[in-house]
Amino acid sequence: MHPIKNGCKYLETIQSQHRLKFTFYYKYLTMSLVQEFNDYRSKMNEVILAHDHLPLKRFFSLDNQMYQEGALPVKTKELLGLVASMVLRCDDCIKYHLQKCFENKVSSEEIYDVFAIANMVGGSICIPHTRRAAEFWEELIGNREEAKG
């Protein structure tokens, strides 16, 4: 058995015996930034939507509609979502749109054009978010190369 998984298995036994919380710790050891972000996002979106708050559900649904093809293509809309997330400095929103950009074949050169404009408009206060964005982007690129290689 995988030694980390094995160690985690052991921790899970302790956890269930003692009702402690360390799910996140487990994840940290075994997951990539991308997986970790997506897992938490899916899990908590489910929790939120399960509360069945109609206007809030409509808000979530409208958020999806906004990025569908309109006068502007999906790719441009995702670039807009990314730059808006960067100047408002929300790491999770940045990660979400970086993934969408990646799926829509945005190149690294184009991503860095967005990074540059975001820093110019939003200021040096955006630099730490740019560092985390760059790390996430490298992982997305890295995963693709690994898949090919």
Next chain:
Amino acid sequence: MHPIKNGCKYLETIQSQHRLKFTFYYKYLTMSLVQEFNDYRSKMNEVILAHDHLPLKRFFSLDNQMYQEGALPVKTKELLGLVASMVLRCDDCIKYHLQKCFENKVSSEEIYDVFAIANMVGGSICIPHTRRAAEFWEELIGNREEAKG
């Protein structure tokens, strides 16, 4: 002895021998989100107030007075504190006011009304904060049910 505590005991021995820092790691394994937030908050507030900066101490004190009963009841004031923290996107402030709301018998339905308005006013940039707020709220609710059960 509690196996996690035992493991941590071992780490603490290493720590004291080598003057390393991993208090937080220990906490992560054994504490809930609620406890972790409250512990860090208390500890650091003490550090800050120990510096005896008079105007800053008055500021902290005034912050408490603001939420005491006035023309509006405490419960409404805590809802105001929560929505303001959400649109300004401060996770720790959200946690603080969620606890206060919980103590003031705010229901989950009312909390989700606040979540919805915060997202509407503040935009989709608030969604990741709503996810973390929902997680914290579930733990508060869960603790209560556990205490009852």
Next chain:
Amino acid sequence: MHPIKNGCKYLETIQSQHRLKFTFYYKYLTMSLVQEFNDYRSKMNEVILAHDHLPLKRFFSLDNQMYQEGALPVKTKELLGLVASMVLRCDDCIKYHLQKCFENKVSSEEIYDVFAIANMVGGSICIPHTRRAAEFWEELIGNREEAKG
């Protein structure tokens, strides 16, 4: 004829002869803050909705739904809308929610409780917005007293 209206009539003649723009000037002389805000808001909402952008129209419609009675009453929701607008420092949003609060029988004492919490959470940077909010609120109150008197 009303002398201001008369003067404005004269300006309008000049305007139509020379295709100049000074509608706003006219309004400034003859309108209250409340009327001016409401007129501009209605006029420009019409312009926006006339572009028939479906997701944007849904967004405007959802914005209305959010403040309808839910687990929380309309009055509390308007207080939430007001405090959120104040900490995000949008004068027009503040004006809008002040009117809604006024229609929902919020008292001056309650409004000042909201002003106080908004300043505490959002900081002294909110003070100039509080000044403009106070001016608008006085006019709302003044109009009511004038109507009664």
Next chain:
Amino acid sequence: MHPIKNGCKYLETIQSQHRLKFTFYYKYLTMSLVQEFNDYRSKMNEVILAHDHLPLKRFFSLDNQMYQEGALPVKTKELLGLVASMVLRCDDCIKYHLQKCFENKVSSEEIYDVFAIANMVGGSICIPHTRRAAEFWEELIGNREEAKG
């Protein structure tokens, strides 16, 4: 002589005799939103640059470089500048990028796609800025039609 100009001439005589300030008033009567914005922007940029603060001048120059063609075309970069300005809620920055979008042949449908995403990401707090953006955009469009007609 142009009656408004004539009236203003009279006011200017008074002004020079009494060293009063009402330049802006004059402009309000005779200028469009677009002209007014551009005039003030040029005049004050000159004042700022005349202070010869080297890092600040480099900052202004870099701001121009950011929107030059790179991996992304100028048009897309201006859309990015517009959405960033909208979610950060700066009316003057919005006006600047609306003009640049207009010069780069962005259509009204595309502009409204940007408005919609900005409102979604930034929230209903962006609605008043959208109203002012829409007014400015109508004037840009109107000027073009007038020029053609």
Next chain:
Amino acid sequence: MHPIKNGCKYLETIQSQHRLKFTFYYKYLTMSLVQEFNDYRSKMNEVILAHDHLPLKRFFSLDNQMYQEGALPVKTKELLGLVASMVLRCDDCIKYHLQKCFENKVSSEEIYDVFAIANMVGGSICIPHTRRAAEFWEELIGNREEAKG
């Protein structure tokens, strides 16, 4: 009689006969940016404080205490207030601290150092606020020279 004052006198007669509002218009014609800002600020602060909301009054009072000499001198504190107001993009707060800086003998070169850092940290979104700040600063400087000359 002063021709502008005379014209305004005439308008005031109309105003009192017809209960219209155009106080601001009068001020616009006869006042400087500095006077206009200070007058409105004083008048509305009075309105707010007259409501006798104790925590809000303490907040206003604490705001004054913060800028009194401490470990840092008043001048440095005012520079801090100015840069904070610029990155948070509040024109009225900027005006207030520019006046305080002026009273504390801050030079134009020092002010432009603050402008530069504010733009760097806060981004190009601060440029329009820098323009308005520069205009206000020129008037402060101009008034001093006029007084001397």
Next chain:
Amino acid sequence: MHPIKNGCKYLETIQSQHRLKFTFYYKYLTMSLVQEFNDYRSKMNEVILAHDHLPLKRFFSLDNQMYQEGALPVKTKELLGLVASMVLRCDDCIKYHLQKCFENKVSSEEIYDVFAIANMVGGSICIPHTRRAAEFWEELIGNREEAKG
């Protein structure tokens, strides 16, 4: 061999065998807040600059120039950078300027003057950031005392 290093060595073996990611976990156990921040900052700045985006590189370079001696001394400029980072609520920027303040011999009393003004201007929403800033500052002070002791 150092037991933590030894343990981490073991984890690294597992890591290389299984291509897992837990570098951060390793760092958490053995590094201080200061080291951790500086390491991540250096590493990711390298990644960003390696993309050779000219305007973005100029932006990074200009960010350094801004804090060099001008009309204001370096120490004052770093205080400005700190207060701006606090009101904009960026923990990493706060850490960066705290270090720079520390290197420029800013005292704890002066730092708390900055904390106080930042909280006043930016509001109670800055309190959690003040807690993290205080923790980082204590470590900087502690390291110095340890070095001396």
